Amino acid sequence: MEQHFEFLRKHPIFESFTDEEIEQALVEFDYKIQSYKNDDIIVSSGKIHKYSAFVLEGAAQIQKYNSDGVREILGRVYSDSIGWLITAAPRTTHCDIEIVSHGESTILFLDFAKIKENDYKKIIIQQKLLKNLFVLFEEMDLRSLEYKIVLSERSIRKKIMRYFEFREKRDGSSSFCVEGSRQDFADYLSVDKSALSRELNKMKKDGLIDFNGDNFTILQKL
Secondary structure (H helix, E strand, O other), X not given: OHHHHHHHHHOHHHOOOOHHHHHHHHHHOXXXXXXXXXXXXXXXXXXXXXXXXXXXXXXXXXXEEOOOOOEEEEEEEEXXXXXXXXXXXXXXXXXXXXXXXXXXXXXEEEOHHHOOOOOHHHHHHHHHHHHHHHHHHHXXXXXXXXXXXXXXXXXXXXXXHHHHHHHHHHHOOOEEEOOOOHHHHHHHHOOOHHHHHHHXXXXXXXOOEEEEOOEEEEOOOO
16 A cells, blocks of 8 residues: 555545545545556446545546447546546446546545444544545536537537537646547547548648647637
């Protein structure tokens, strides 16, 4: 655990925690820390999950497959962003999403069902955790709403520009990196890869955007 403590101190789930409280919380909530390689499955779909998961290092990709077997990328979680994975489902509910490692990653698992004990020292830690979780849930809801808005656009160009607008606001810059392959980006937008590539090139020719590989810059608003 010592090698991960620097990341734990910075993680939003432990905001305002002392080192002693972090250690106590890890023990009380039956923590596990595991490392994964690229494309390793962190959370399998169709299963009931006991733990909630948080990204300590690297990144994880949230995805699902529709009835036709087509992959839909719902988003990615990075250690330097919200650091939160959607695995806090009720224990009687099967999870219909799959979470895989995007590159190498280190994941922290916590069992929040333990937030039931009536011990004074535990209550203080539980209150802090719940407060931080509410903030994370708000951020998660915002990202989910953004994704729905992107998918609601009818044309590929509007989907791209809507996504870029959200990225510009989130990153505070008109230039940003869209991580992953073109296929990943196409899956996220629910469009065909070749159609996406054609539209990006048209938008570049029209002077709306510029890009080099994964690095994009918004030149004009749509």
